Amino acid sequence: MTEKDILKALMNVEDPDLKKDIVTLGMVRNIEIEGKKVSFTIVLTTPACPMKEMIHRASENAVKFLVDKEAEVNITMSSEVTSLRDKNNVLPGVKNIIAVASGKGGVGKSTIAVNLALGLAQLGAKVGLLDGDIYGPSIPLMLGMEEEKPLLEDFEGKNYMIPLEKFGIKILSVGFLVDKMQPVVWRGPMVSNAIRQFVNDVRWGELDYLILDLPPGTGDVHITIAQAANISGVVMVTTPQEVSLNDCRKAIGMFAMQGINIPLLGVVENMAYFIPAELPENKYYIFGKDGGKKIAEEFKLPFLGEVPIYQSIQEGGDAGNPVVLGTGPDAIALQQIAQNVAQQIAMMNAG
Ligand SMILES: Nc1ncnc2c1ncn2[C@@H]1O[C@H](COP(=O)(O)OP(=O)(O)OP(=O)(O)O)[C@@H](O)[C@H]1O
Ligand SMILES: [Mg+2]
Known part of the structure; x- marks a missing residue:
């Protein structure tokens, strides 16, 4: 031999x-x-x-x-998680930056971002979570970290923020820096500067995946963040009803626009249906059926999975206990999405 x-x-x-x-x-x-x-x-x-x-x-x-x-x-x-990111660009130690986006607000981006980050960490990856929703940061609440402050560290004459750590991932949010009762009023150029700082002046160290929770909608801020961070791909979250799907189409269009051109990793359908605990055979399609799957087909994107409406997801979010850390059907649905995202990244990186 x-x-x-x-x-x-x-x-x-x-x-x-x-x-x-x-x-x-x-x-x-x-x-x-x-x-x-x-x-x-x-x-x-x-x-x-x-x-x-x-x-x-x-x-x-x-x-x-x-x-x-x-x-x-x-x-x-x-x-060994692969990477296509430019080692001479921002955050060279981060192999893949995955943005979680939606057209419409309130469809569950932050919920998916938190549980995706933890789900990837459960698979054994090194993961960071960046709350890019500078207007309405919700990651601190969802991880039960509202009172915490990141440390600053002097490195080669420059000040860097050190992300906080919890549940085995690194976390940073504007919410750690501003008073939660104070409205954050950012104007155009301030936004760009703040975002650039937030992306550049953080010592994440080596990460396989950095999950970036975006604010809702389609606008300048999204493009600024996406470009400042040199994003690898976007996970689109939508609920099944038509108003959400329409906004989702716009958001997909924005990321695919010439000059922006950020790959879409696929679609997650959140709040897909409701199963009452006392009638577990019954599925109620409260917001319509298969909307996320249809969007995925329409744009020839991978369907990354569906998450039903579970009271536990809402309660876990408000209490700082992400459900993916559990063992129930809610956790399994979210773990499957993490697995699918990792698979899509690997496929994209292999060309
Ligand atoms: N599958 C689900 N089942 C039950 N509750 C959910 C589910 N997904 C999200 N929620 C709840 O819905 C609310 C909105 O979710 P979330 O904050 O994640 O949405 P978002 O898209 O990030 O909102 P925004 O656009 O304001 O950033 C939260 O209270 C969250 O706990
Ligand atoms: Mg959010």
Whole structure:
């Protein structure tokens, strides 16, 4: 057995998401051969990849069937989140910046942003959460951090903010800096400056994913934030009713505009339906049915998942206890979205 034999055999193993073989994708590392013993590492591109077992088995079989029936194959499975972000640009230590956006307000962006960030961390990724809603920051409340203040640190003669940490992720919000009873009145140029500072003057360290919660709507602020942060992709959140879908179409149009051109990772349908606890077989489509799925089809975007209306989500949000940390059907729906977002990022980064 030679290294070349092994690589040739492993070229028959395809990553089902990335639609290329694992050798071409550069996933096979550290091949060592000693007699009949062969060991190597396969580096997948999403944490806790659901295809892990399948790729492991296929790789072992490829070596046994195509190189040597008697080979003793020892494969270490690991993962490394990929990145397309420019290392010379803002936040070079951050591999992927994912904005959570919507056209209409109140559809659950902040809820999805918080639970997505924590869901990705549960998969084993290094995650940050930036509350980009400078007008109505809600992340501090949703994480039970309203009284906290980020520290400042002097680094190479410049002041940097240090994000706070909770539930295993790093967090920063304008809400940590301003009085919550005081209306925040930002004027055009102030907004741009504040945003730039907020993006540039923070020591996030190394992150696999930075989740950015955007304010509702489509406007200058969104474009400023998106461009200042050099965003990798956008998750669109909508509720199923037509008024929300229409605003969602506008928002999708804005990110796709020439000169802005930010990739859309897919659509989340929030408040998809309601199931009363005492009648668990009944689904009530209070806001209409499948609106988010239809938008996804209309724009040929991936559908990232649906989240029903759960009282627990609202209560958890108000109490600073994100439901994704639990084990119920509410948590599972949100974990699935995190998994799907990680998958879409990996697919986008693989080209
Ligand atoms: N699936 C859900 N089930 C129950 N309540 C939900 C659900 N999603 C969001 N909520 C609740 O709806 C309210 C609005 O959600 P959220 O603040 O996340 O929306 P938003 O889009 O960020 O709003 P804004 O546009 O003001 O930033 C919150 O009280 C939240 O807890
Ligand atoms: Mg919000």
